[in-house]
Amino acid sequence: MYLLGCDIGSSSVKASIVNQESGLTVSSEFYPKEEAPIKTLKAGWAEQNPDDWWDYLKSAIQQAIKNGNINGEDIEAIGISYQMHGLVLVDKNKEVLRPSIIWCDSRAVPYGDKAFKSIGEERCLSHLLNSPGNFTAAKLAWVKENEPHLFESVYKFMLPGDYIAMRLTGEAVTTVSGLSEGIFWDFKNEEISEDVLNYFGFGKDIVADICPTFGKQGELLESVAKELGLKKGTPVTYRAGDQPNNALSLNVFNPGEIAATAGTSGVVYGVSDKVDYDKYSRVNTFAHVNHTKEQIRLGILLCINGVGILNSWIKRNIAPEGVSYNELNDIAATVPVGSEGVVILPFGNGAERMLQNKEIGCSIHGLNFNIHNRKHLARAAQEGIVFSFKYGIDVMNEMGVDVSVIRAGNANMFLSPIFRDTLASVTDAVIELYDTNGAVGAAKGAGIGAGIYKSPQEAFGSLKKLDVIEPDTSKSDKYREVYEIWKEKLRF
Secondary structure, three states: OEEEEEEEOOOOEEEEEEEOOOOOEEEEEEEOOOOOOOEOOOOOOOEEOHHHHHHHHHHHHHHHHHHHOOOHHHEEEEEEEEOOOOEEEEOOOOOEOOOEEOOOOOOOHHHHHHHHHHHOHHHHHHHHOOOOOOOHHHHHHHHHHHOHHHHHOOOEEEOHHHHHHHHHHOOOEEOHHHHHHOOOEEOOOOEEOHHHHHHHOOOHHHEOEEOOOEEEEEEOOHHHHHHHOOOOOOEEEEEEEHHHHHHHHOOOOOOOOEEEEEOOOEEEEEEEOOOOOOOOOOOEEEEOOOOOOOOOOEEEEEEEOOOHHHHHHHHHHOOOOOOOHHHHHHHHOOOOOOHHHOEEEEEOOOOEHHHOOEOOEEEEEOOOOOOOOHHHHHHHHHHHHHHHHHHHHHHHHHOOOOOOEEEEEOOHHHHOHHHHHHHHHHHOOEEEEEOOOHHHHHHHHHHHHOOOOOOHHHHOOOOOEEEEEOOOHHHHHHHHHHHHHHHHHOOO
16 A cells, blocks of 8 residues: 655655555656746746646656556555645635745735734734744735735635645645744634734635644545546545655654755754744744644744755856756865855845845855856855855754754755755754655655554654765864855845
């Protein structure tokens, strides 16, 4: 028997099938093969069509079943991971009303900032553990003000994963973890925030019903089962945003455990058992996948928008044509630590939460036309990305989160020796790399939710550690010196 995991990303949608007994991945597939388009109608805007996610997912599931040479009816449960903080709106017929305003869209920043001041900064932080910022609630407020006729037709607002679950099951439901990432959850009262609903003028009826993160969330519709080659009534038993799910994928469930990703954006995610917040709201606190009223498990999330997207920009625009990422890493490695004075601030992908929602853009400092070339820019880009991680980790340290071991999937920027060696050395953290991904994690989450696995330890007993990167003590002082120079250039 098998488990199916679905990962709804902004670049692609992935499906993975896991053998529930061995815990090993049978097959994986993703669509589209080229990066999924993001519509940017205005500067700072970012939208995607939810129906495209559904089409990509159907193709990925069908091909994964074919690749694995399995009977789709042997899939016992389905789990969903999804890009966080997006807004999907549907009408009474459960039809999409407009493109999704996704995670990196910054149009709603003024709405969140105004709510933060009007509701009260201390009240927001003590109850919501965040400012409303640029999250789902603020995006919904933007629609309410700027598209009032469309807003009148809203039956439910949902997160991207809620929408995919609805397409699978016909049920419009959400989770506490999802509501917390949208800044709709009151952690003091353990209920939907009346402060947020009342301030923005949202009726409680547009909030989807709450279902458990682990447990039965709906059953596969007959029509969908037939189209996908699955069994009618197959339960959806898990869903979570991509970063809580990444932590789950790395078996990060308890206080002191840390997970990280470094794709288009970068994240460091630590679990805490204390209801706490950063007074400047530079990092965010959400309900982790195993959070309950009785057992507090909160995810402290540092998110940096400008990570792999800077490295890919360097590859497209500065590296020689046809160069691979591995070759780009080799080019960068020919330059010494510190890039001989070139400093890059990597914040060119929208407003940055850890910079208090400022959109300062990417900038290059110390460039000397007589000394520096593309090799220096290649290395400085990766160092700048790492230093942005270090800057945010310092904030997490202030909140009492000890970052001594970082678990990550062996993917994206963690494939770069420069990136991971610099990160380990400047933070004094050991990096552990594992063979996993979000879709595989979602499949195992489904196994937990369906009761197939009795514990996370059973679900992730087969998790394979691929590599361990220790801090290079011979270079730590130099990395810290360069980091201090990088911080001097950071003005916002």
